[in-house]
Amino acid sequence: MKTSSCADGNHTDCNFMEEIRKILTTLWERVEDLENRSRRNNVRMVGLTEGKEERKNVGQYVEQIIAQGFGLTGSEFEVEWAHRSLVPRSDANKPPRTILI
Incomplete structure (x- = not known):
């Protein structure tokens, strides 16, 4: 029995995961930027x-x-x-x- 994956044609889930990954990356970059800015004010x-x-x-x-x-x-x-x-x-x-x- 196979689990579904992008190769099996379940592209909706793969697209959703890719969008979540992009959002997470963007949010992480913003968190790092805010932390760096706060350190500059020490x-x-x-x-x-x-x-x-x-x-x-x-x-x-x-x-x-x-x-x-x-x-x-x-x-x-x-x-x-x-x-x-x-x-x-x-x-x-x-x-x-x-x-x-």
Whole structure:
């Protein structure tokens, strides 16, 4: 017993699958484009000593630095997320990891 395939003359299903494949490819390209655009809007803070912030409070640490540096209050801006770059923590002789905001 054979299963149906494009060679067996079931072209309607094959055409439908091809259209779905094209749509999926287009949507995937759009997702990648949006991800790449969002990465371009990241702000990087370089040279901030590691260990002054708690691991889970990088966002609060960044908010304090921005507030002090620009003379703003916490209600004038919001840091949606912040984290150190995802490389292993360096030793004391190397520069600190970048903070991405």
